[in-house]
Amino acid sequence: MSLENITSRFVDLGLDQEEAAVLRDLYLSGESKAGDLAKSCGLARIKVYRILERLQEMNIVESTMGRPVMFSAIPAENAIEKLIGHAAKKLEKMESARHDVIQELAKFKLHQKPQVEAKYKIVQGKSQVYSMIAKMAGAARSVILAYVEREDLMKIAYTEIPEEFAKARKRGAKVMILTDVDFSLEETIKEYSEFAEIRHTKIPGMSMLLVTDDSELVVSAMTRADSASGDVALWMNGRNFVAGIRGLLGDSWQNAVDARTRINIMKEGGKALEDILIVKGTQPISELYRSMLARAKRHVLHISVPYDAAFFDSISRDTLAGAGKKMKVRVLTAIEKDSLGKVRALERCEVRHVDAKAGVNITLADDEVMLTPAAGSRGQSAIWSSVRDYVDHYSAMFESLWSSSSAMSDRIKAIEDQEKAARALASAVQLLKGAGFEIQKQLKGASGLSHEFAIVAQGKGGTVVLDIAGPDTQSAVIGFLVKCMDVKADHKILVTLSDPSAMRAPAKSLQSDLKVVGAGDIEEVLRGMLARWQPTSTA
Secondary structure (H helix, E strand, O other), X not given: OOHHHHHHHHHHOOOOHHHHHHHHHHHHHOOEOHHHHHHHHOOOHHHXXXXXXXXXXOOOEEEOOOOOOOEEEOOHHHHHHHHHHHHHHHHXXXXXXXXXXXXXXHHHHHOOOOOOOOOXXXXXXXXXXXXXXXXXXXXXOOEEEEEEOHHHHHHHOOOOHHHHHHHHHHOOOEEEEEEOOXXXXXXXHHHHOOOOEEEEOOOOOEEEEEEEOOOEEEEEEOOOOOOOOOOXXXXXXXXXXXXXXXXXXXXXXXXXXXXXXXXXXXXXXXXXXXXXXXXXXXXXXXXHHHXXXXXXXXXEEEEEEOOOHHHHHHXXXXXXXXXXXXXXXXXXXXXXXXOHXXXXXXXXXEEEEOOOOOOEEEEEEOOEEEEEEOOOOOOOEEEEEXXXXXXXXXXXXXXXXXXXXXXXXXXXXXHHHHHHHHHHHHHHHHHHHHOOOEEEEEEEOOOOOEEEEEEEEEEOOEEEEEEEOOOOHHHHHHHXXXXXXXXXXXXXXXXXXXOOXXXXXXXXXXXXXXXXXXXHXXXXXXXXXXXXXXXXXXX
């Protein structure tokens, strides 16, 4: 029997396609970690965790108590018996429910209530909002489905709401709570688990969103700490609107992670898995950044283009340097004269120069990424994520930029050469102006085209053209000569920042009358030229 046939037979026994694939691979590989099963099945790790939980609830899969958690399947024959037993129970329940549903629907039709007119009201103040929710929970008969922001969930633990949730559960209502789960909720989740199922998700900007049955809902948005409006909620009973919000929450519920699973994953990996956070404020960003680098064990990659002094000085420089003591840290930035000293302070990091102007700081630490716009602006914010697709995307972008970047030593030499060239040009301009020359940068050639030089000096004595050579000596000489062939110049001077002798040979081979001089010799050469000036005929 092929692997596909084994999978399809597990589906015939009542499992869905993904459950069947996980169970099949667990039998084939023996005791395994969830991550290994995720790789073999081609499924997301978090999805495999959910599947393993469902199989554990069916008593088909067992797990160890240690770290990492190891999973194993019970003997195949026993598992098949259990699957058949589950299917038989399900069929029995369906047969029993058929008669009951027909009877109950008949009663409902006889005693159907008139349509309730849709109403709404505004509730202001935290205590009034909590009282409204308790009242709604007290009337719930089938379901309470809610998103409650983390801080509110901890606060309502000390109100009458949990008691009303527990009563609703005893009446047969299902209590389902969505919240942003982290370590701070571990004890709260234990308390709520007696009467509610809790899953992890985020609904940005929402403080509370709660639906009971198909009859009522309450919505409360987050308010700023400095807001004068305080805590405000909207209550309504419009059935169409309630049904729409319940559907929205239901979709979120289906895609959410069980709270206990999330906490276990956080304990195992030291961080949230497959998650996105938006962090606002310099202090929270700084704390998250440092904690992210503290968790890293393999590598840290950082991009800051252009060099962001505010971000480096206040948040990242010392943290990156500290990380460099224990692991490989690579930094890409635009190294300029002003930033050179600070970049050099990253002694244990490998720093390279890149010409880019993204206006963003990107840091990758193992399987996490954080994006922070250029620091110093009001409303500083950052996006943190451990979603694999995001991390892989920015890792690939970093490697692409790294492959085209320059070593810091090369960049330092380039900066020093730029300064040397600037000094040489300034000295040349000063000398030529003192001798009565007019300085410009362009000169029109016989072809009618204008050619640009570092200096074009024109005076009664004639014309001087001067350029600064780049690192490629051969092309620098040829490029300068091509321009000089089209213009009339009495002196053609090419200034090199390296050894002049390396450029004189190609200039001589081309039978050119240009002078190749070092940057440190330009002043002496110009003084000699001016002293013995012999302009050519302009006829």
